Amino acid sequence: MVKPITVYHLPRSRSLRVLWLLEELNLSYNVESIDFIPGKFGGKNYTKIHPLNKVPAIKDGDMVMFESIAIMQYVLDKYADGKLSPSIEDPEYGPYLQWLHYGESTLAPVIATLMYQRHFFAADKRSKDIETWAEAELIKVFSMLETQLSDHDYILKSGFSAADISVGYCLLLARLAKAHAQITDRIEDYWDTLTDRSAWLAISKI
Numbered sequence: 302m303v304k305p306i307t308v309y310h311l312p313r314s315r316s317l318r319v320l321w322l323l324e325e326l327n328l329s330y331n332v333e334s335i336d337f338i339p340g341k342f343g344g345k346n347y348t349k350i351h352p353l354n355k356v357p358a359i360k361d362g363d364m365v366m367f368e369s370i371a372i373m374q375y376v377l378d379k380y381a382d383g384k385l386s387p388s389i390e391d392p393e394y395g396p397y398l399q400w401l402h403y404g405e406s407t408l409a410p411v412i413a414t415l416m417y418q419r420h421f422f423a424a425d426k427r428s429k430d431i432e433t434w435a436e437a438e439l440i441k442v443f444s445m446l447e448t449q450l451s452d453h454d455y456i457l458k459s460g461f462s463a464a465d466i467s468v469g470y471c472l473l474l475a476r477l478a479k480a481h482a483q484i485t486d487r488i489e490d491y492w493d494t495l496t497d498r499s500a501w502l503a504i505s506k507i
């Protein structure tokens with residue numbers, strides 16, 4: 302890496318996935334903090350970086366990109382030297398990719414639904430039916446995770462990988478969405494294991 306990657310970041314947001322990965326890999330980075338202005342997230346200048354004004358985005362040299370999982374894949378392919386993801390020949394490669402994407406494609410939308418119902422929508426726009434649906438759905442999608450974690454500490458038998466970062470961020474999101482009733486004891490233990498890692502401790506307060 303010639304110059305450190307710039308990470309556009311908002312506290313407690315999906316940009317934590319990117320910072321966590323960079324920290325685990327011991328790569329240097331700059332943090333560009335985005336202001337949360339309701340309705341004008343990040344302001345006009347940030348639209349040039351992310352046309353939808355969402356986080357995260359990164360700048361690596363002249364290259365700008367967004368989508369947290371895609372950014373993770375980019376960093377892993379370009380700078381990780383085989384760390385934190387199994388090789389394509391490894392039998393764990395398929396399950397690894399599945400869980401890497403499960404975090405954003407399956408877990409995050411359900412938890413985000415709860416977040417909107419409980420925090421973001423005005424009281425008169427909330428729907429008890431949607432909230433009840435999301436609670437039931439979260440039990441289902443967490444049960445898959447619970448099964449996967451039944452006989453090892455991390456998602457893969459071989460140990461900590463980027464898939465844990467993808468899924469692990471959703472456990473923070475679930476707490477922010479007040480989904481404690483859906484977080485089982487095993488998932489709580491997994492959260493404790495993840496948040497004990499020095500890389501998480503280094504970035505969680507940024």
Ligand SMILES: N[C@@H](CCC(=O)N[C@@H](CS)C(=O)NCC(=O)O)C(=O)O
Nearest residue numbers: 314315342355356357368369370405
């Ligand atoms: N799939 C995208 C989701 C990005 C996203 O929705 N980020 C949230 C913060 S965690 C955001 O920017 N929300 C502001 C908005 O949607 O206006 C990713 O993984 O990067």
